[in-house]
Amino acid sequence: MPVRLMPVVAAALIDADGRVLLQRRPPGKQMADLWEFPGGKIEPGEAPEAALVRELHEELAITVDPAALVPLTFASAGLGERHLLLLLYVVRRWQGVPQALEATALAWVEPAAMRALAMPPADVPLVAMLERFLQIGG
Numbered sequence: 001m002p003v004r005l006m007p008v009v010a011a012a013l014i015d016a017d018g019r020v021l022l023q024r025r026p027p028g029k030q031m032a033d034l035w036e037f038p039g040g041k042i043e044p045g046e047a048p049e050a051a052l053v054r055e056l057h058e059e060l061a062i063t064v065d066p067a068a069l070v071p072l073t074f075a076s077a078g079l080g081e082r083h084l085l086l087l088l089y090v091v092r093r094w095q096g097v098p099q100a101l102e103a104t105a106l107a108w109v110e111p112a113a114m115r116a117l118a119m120p121p122a123d124v125p126l127v128a129m130l131e132r133f134l135q136i137g138g
């Protein structure tokens with residue numbers, strides 16, 4: 001069966017205390033009010049890293065060097081009519097203070113507390129992987 005791929009990039013921003021930045025999706029959008037990693041869809045012709053740098057600037061008003069995007073893991077899951085391919089990067093260096101330009105809230109979350117938050121279904125394995133990665137000092 002052919003599928004319509006939806007490539008999405010997202011970032012786990014990690015602060016000096018090892019906490020992860022999550023944002024809350026606005027009402028009216030698909031998956032409203034769920035907590036997610038900042039990011040969004042890759043536009044046609046766009047490299048994944050360029051898409052993530054753009055999304056982080058649009059959503060959080062931060063500047064990120066593409067070299068600071070470290071690929072961690074991915075999710076591959078059916079999403080309605082489409083198939084989501086979500087690439088998750090770890091980011092520890094950026095310029096500026098993250099601001100919620102599109103989300104209704106931002107939260108710096110301890111890795112072990114992430115799984116208590118309501119997140120999109122595709123994020124559940126990503127969160128487990130990220131938690132383990134941070135536990136081993138990644």
Ligand SMILES: Nc1nc2c([nH]c(=O)n2[C@H]2C[C@H](O)[C@@H](COP(=O)(O)OP(=O)(O)OP(=O)(O)O)O2)c(=O)[nH]1
Nearest residue numbers: 008010030031036037038039040041120121122123
């Ligand atoms: N950013 C982000 N999107 C996620 C996560 N988990 C997950 O299933 N998604 C899904 C939700 C959306 O269907 C899609 C991202 O699309 P979006 O609507 O946030 O992207 P966008 O900023 O390009 O938005 P738009 O222009 O289409 O409004 O990926 C996640 O952790 N972060």
